[in-house]
Amino acid sequence: MWCRAMLVGLLCALPAAAQQQAQEKKKPLLELFEVVVVTAQLEKPEIPTSIAEVTAEQIRERNVNNLGEALSLLPGVQFRLARAKTEQQVTVRGFEQEKVLILIDGIPVSIPYEGQISLADIPVQNIESIRLIKGIASPLYGTNAMGGVVNIITRKGEARPSFLAQYEGSRYATHHIQVGHGWKIGPVGYYAAFSHNESNGYPLARPFELPESILKGMATAPATPASLPNVPIPRDEKSRDNSDYVRDAFTLTGTVALNANNTLGVSFEHYDNRYGIPPVPIYRETKRGFYYFPRYWRFTDWNRTMINVVEESRLTDGLILRFRGFFDKYDNLLDIYDDPSYTTQNRISPPSGNTLYDDYDAGFGAYAYWRATARNELRAALNFRRDVHRETGAAPPPAGPTDRLASDTWSVGIEDEIRLSDGFTVTPGIAIDRFDKRERFQSSVSGPPGTDLSSISPQLGMRYDASGSLCFYGSVGRKIRFPTMRNLYATGVIGPTGNPDLEEESTVNTEIGMEAGAADKVRFGAAFFHSRIRNMINFDNLIGRFEQYPRASIAGVELNARARVTEATGLLLAYTFMRSRAGAPVRIDNQYFPSLVYRPEELPYRPAHQVDMEVRHRFRFGLEAGLNGNYFSEATYYDRADPRDNRVLTAVRGRLDGYLLLNAKLTQKLKKGFSVYLGIENLANKEYQTLYLFPAPGRTYRGGIRFEMR
DSSP states (O other), X not given: OHHHHHHHHHXXXXXXXXXXXXXXXXXXXXXXXXXXXXXXXXXXXXXXXXXXXXXXXXXXXXXXXXXXXXXXXXXXXXXXXXXXXXXXEEEXXXXXXXXXXXXXXXXXXXXXXXXXXXXXXXXXTXXXXXXXXXXXXXXXXXXXXXXXXXXXXXXXXXXXXXXEEEEEEETTTEEEEEEEEEEEETTEEEEEEEEEEEESOOBOSSOBOOOHHHHHHHHHSOOBSTTSOOOOOOOBOXXXXXXXXXXXXXXXXXXXXXXXXXXEEEEEEEEXXXXXXXXXXXXXXXXXXXXXXXXXXXXXXXXXXXXEEEEXXXXXXXXXXXXXXXXXXXXXXXXXXXXXXXXXXXXXBTXXXXXXXXXXXXXXXXXXXXXXXXXXXXXXXXXXXXXXXXEEOSBSSSOOOEEEEEEEEEEEEXXXXXXXXXXXXXXXXXXXXXXXXXXXXXXXXXXXXXXXXXXXXXXXXEEEEEETTEEEEEEEEEEEEOOOHHHHHOBSSSSOBOOTXXXXXXXXXXXXXXXXXXXXXXXXXXXXXXEEEEEEEEEETTTTEEEEEEEEEEEEEEEEEEEEEETTEEEEEEEEEEEEEEOSOEEEOOSXXXXXXXXXXXXXXXXXXXXXXXXXXXXXXXXXXXXXEXXXXXXXXXXXXXTTOTTOEEXXXXXXXXXXXXXXXXXXXXXXXXXXXXXXXXXXXXXXXXXXXXXXXXXXXXXXXXXXXO
């Protein structure tokens, strides 16, 4: 009903908006699809590589509400529901999100224990732009950037006061509200924003039910006490069970110009979330064999508080020093229930109860940028981060003893940009990284924290500007990711089993690319990429365990074209081909039954073909229409269950069907900064899965009203 009302509102608004729109200046269209390759600047160092950017305007036009949805707008990025917690994550050129460094204003953002964060937990309310660096990122960013870097730049106060207010509604009691205000008064600038997002869950394209063999296995899976048997996961009809959420976020960014050469900045973020985790089956080992067990989990509390301080000093025209200090705190309460009623927590095995995660990370970054000559810029950085994880074991309340884990990560990065000629630039760099396993106390497991790790990673980038509209670039270098605490120390009680002796993952990334343009009408880009990976850690969703690939490779080609067809119409078309291979057998060790050794034909969940498209048109009477879509070809997964013998773990190759997603949006601009919009996601109501047995959202309608003064 509300959708019809919104559509009527759009139609009624057309005459009123026509006069206002006629007075507005025409807006460049290529900015809608801007993908740039950047030569390093003094304040913004980048190795010559593929860099894609999403602006605040693009976020607004495409109707996204969190970081994951925003990144899905970029070619070569796949957005999906992942892991046993059904988190929103992305993969970049085949690298899963935990291998991509996520930064907010240069500060690393990840839960200390897991080494990553669900992108649904990062709102877009205060985002000015998002920069995705693929391939080889600058060593100044620090470690754990095998698959690239996502750097989120937040909004700052400007000379003119700005104000934003937006409401959006959808089915299943979905309400999204955000407000923001910023200003710069003299030397002081600020931007503050608040958002409230809530929903009873997401719709399904079709009813979803697990295969009968899995449901029967759940009913017979061992449980203690026997009076509390495992309850098979019920069938979902119109919406996904336990996918509801409430997410509140407050953000504040402030800057003070102390003088002409010194600037001080402070940012603060607080997230207060509560959400359900749709039930999933996990195939786990017991003394009696392997069985599917249901998981009924909820985050009763998921809180994050971050404070970040930045100081920048320009000592001379050619020398800038910058310092960042940060503290990031997570207080999360995970409730594990006996059955889909989500009311009782009395089972001993598999355990129910609650688990309290009391984590924090703190650290600093110190940077120096020195322009030695007109053709030479030297940059250096020292990054440090301490991760601390404190956890109460899963048990019926009151919970058990508190475990404590701690680690330190150090990184020294140096790069030197050398302009050999007016059009040719070479940028060598090197990173020296160290991972110290400081502390390990676990009530259920005894043992040392393991051996500390260190690594040296050289890299080289080159760029040649043949003309103002044609450039070529290339880069090669080594990147690493140290194991997370979860990789090292997970006890296997409610999740995977860790290995304290894991070594760092590493890759040698190579990229060759070009960018070409014809005035401001057409731009074309192409890149070849190749990654040779060692000791890759992969998380298997079906068995909830880690497996390590001794050798693997990912190679592919990206093509993209952006065109302004008319003054009011813009087009984007991009294609990514990617091939992944496992170069050696993979071993999964079991506690009671024989280990599984198998040779994967390819890495799981890496589609070979991806097509991204978008068309946008601005009408003279103020209406903006947009249609975008993504096509992903079929993807491989490996089924671990042997229907003939539950005492054997297998690796049977399966295929997820490819799918095409289309999304549409109409936005009508009104007077004085107001606009109304109506959007439809998954226009064809396509039923698809990005992970086996994880149904994705069906058709979703959104409508809203927005006021912005800037």
